[in-house]
Amino acid sequence: MGVNSSAAGRGRRRYDSPLRDEQARRTRQAIVTAAARLFVARGYAATSLADIATDAEVARPTVFAAFGSKAALLREVVDRALAGDDEPVPVAERPWFRPVWQGQTPQAVLRAYAEVCRLIGKRAAEIFEMVRRAADEGPELSDLWETMQHNRRAGAAMVVDHLRTLTPAPHLPDHERAVDVVWLFNDPAHYRSLVRTRGWSERAYTAWIADQMHHGLGLDAS
Known part of the structure; x- marks a missing residue:
């Protein structure tokens, strides 16, 4: 039972990782899109991470965990606007x-x-x-x-x-x-x-x- 559970767990981690990565990327995209929209509409100072989280339909800690600060998120917004996507x-x-x-x-x-x-x-x-x-x-x-x-x-x-x-x-x-x-x-x-x-x-x-x-x-x- 223990061996099988461990093997199954390793399999789930291996096969779920791409899915989790894609979900994380989509979450980041949603946050950046929401941030860009709110920064333009309200201005940088008047927009909080909580506002962005609400607009992106994620929890505020998710925004902080993904970008660390509002200024870092703004830099991502700028990069995305210039490049058109998040490819490096x-x-x-x-x-x-x-x-x-x-x-x-x-x-x-x-x-x-x-x-x-x-x-x-x-x-x-x-x-x-x-x-x-x-x-x-x-x-x-x-x-x-x-x-x-x-x-x-x-x-x-x-x-x-x-x-x-x-x-x-x-x-x-x-x-x-x-x-x-x-x-x-x-x-x-x-x-x-x-x-x-x-x-x-x-x-x-x-x-x-x-x-x-x-x-x-x-x-x-x-």
């Missing part, structure tokens, strides 16, 4: 970023990157605005906002570096100035202003971003 794959290696690397002309690269800006803006514009507003509420959020700006600039630098590898080499301004231009226009705030507030179509927005980067980099005359 950098943005620059995602399939929807691939056309940027595949572009053979500056125009093609910037059109593809404008599409990336549209995708990220659609997912993350409201999240970015919420973090910007909350950045004055403490050093953790201020650091998060600075990290988000740094990461945007790193993304802009990758695009500029790729442009410089093309043949013939594009007539770009100096590296820092070129990165500044792309960094300015990859800001999800433009999507929020033009698409969400002013009602531009996504197609018009994407074309405008591509044109502005092209012009700002001095490629009109190349």
Whole structure:
């Protein structure tokens, strides 16, 4: 009886583990989705872990056990909004970023990157605005906002570096100035202003971003 019970127990643990892992992942997804919704609707400071737990239909200790703190949960919300899912794959290696690397002309690269800006803006514009507003509420959020700006600039630098590898080499301004231009226009705030507030179509927005980067980099005359 004891031996059989032990063997059966080992079997249940072995076969139930993937199920438990999937359940845990779904719980985390529900928590992140609820947090994103409430952070945007109410603001970071006005949203408690208890509020998020209620919205996600889980216990408050579950939220704390999964993320440890509200600030850590916000970081997960930001990461999920940027990437589109919880897979541990950098943005620059995602399939929807691939056309940027595949572009053979500056125009093609910037059109593809404008599409990336549209995708990220659609997912993350409201999240970015919420973090910007909350950045004055403490050093953790201020650091998060600075990290988000740094990461945007790193993304802009990758695009500029790729442009410089093309043949013939594009007539770009100096590296820092070129990165500044792309960094300015990859800001999800433009999507929020033009698409969400002013009602531009996504197609018009994407074309405008591509044109502005092209012009700002001095490629009109190349």
